[in-house]
Amino acid sequence: MDITQKSSIAQLFGIELSRFDDFLQIAECKQVLKNQLLLTDRDVCNGFGIILSGALRTFTVNDAGEEMSYLLQVNGDFFGDYESYITRKKAAFNVQAVIDSEVLVFEKNELERLIETDLYWLKFAKQMSDIAFLDAKRRLDEFLFHTPEQRYLNLLRKSPEIIQKIPQKYISSYLGITPQSLSRIRHRIKD
Amino acid sequence: MDITQKSSIAQLFGIELSRFDDFLQIAECKQVLKNQLLLTDRDVCNGFGIILSGALRTFTVNDAGEEMSYLLQVNGDFFGDYESYITRKKAAFNVQAVIDSEVLVFEKNELERLIETDLYWLKFAKQMSDIAFLDAKRRLDEFLFHTPEQRYLNLLRKSPEIIQKIPQKYISSYLGITPQSLSRIRHRIKD
């Protein structure tokens, strides 16, 4: 992990670079292979992670056994089930590597220990929460104010990396539509 | 403001009751009349509030001049544009009293002063963020996993207070549908 990556993560969490090594002591770098699960909906989400490279998807399985993408994540995004993390209830989501990926993970109780030694680290926790909020809000805005076609175009514009790395079947449910509709949208906008 | 209300707000924010009077020093109790605005989309959201009684709506005005409800809030809920609050950008929403209401409000810079004197108050800030996240997430889940009819039934079940206090025209856009569709849904489920 190089200094550029370090400082961009420190900045993401509003933490001074000089302090950041304290965090790295409780964090662990992990290589995950394609299809490997990082969290399942049988567990409580006891930790969180940041993607250093690769791509993940966060999904639920409904009663009919169909998978629905909740989030698609690439470089710099962070992952986990934040609701489960704060409420300590069973996770609603599974997180899986879509391609081989590298992630930086930490345990909740380690962060809590850090906070006990110095309340400064509450900043980190608050920033996590702010990011989780902004992610959820932006996604909600997409559903409230845009049609499926606009949502696809926005994704295309804002996260071309996701379109490239992640197969269509995962993208369609992320957009809240069926694979067939996504295929038709793509056909439609080709003109 | 009685002790019951105090302790329920303290609990909501994860703050010890013994500490809570420090917060009340920076907070102010306000009476607002029906239709009065508490925040407009011309301002930055520099403070936040908690509803003690009454009902508010948080809405946007689109290019066509139509109002769209983003949130409907009643007792115990808190209000403001949290994205504007953390980013210090202009608010995207207006907040208006639907009926005469009583609210407890505080200024962002006052809370920041409190945090400077004691990092303990970061807990409060984090809890605000967690609540904002959970609100946005629950709302997003409604759109991802439920039909308009199910969304209405969920609202009916979880917040009958909203249905009672707030007119239908505000509820329909909150559910992401037109007033006509809401009327038809209501007709449909009467059977």
Place this chain on the structure above:
DNA sequence: CGTACCATTGATCAGGTTCAATGCTCGTGG
């Protein structure tokens, strides 16, 4: 080479939207 999985395409269906007309209710002024 064959199979399995995914993307595409076609036909039909369902529900929400739109445009328009009618009812209903509450507040205001004559």
Place this chain on the structure above:
DNA sequence: CCACGAGCATTGAACCTGATCAATGGTACG
């Protein structure tokens, strides 16, 4: 005190978009 008007809720008809069911194509991998 009543009459009127404004705004909201309801209802009807036509339409549109995405869902569903079904079939076909294409491609990667054993």
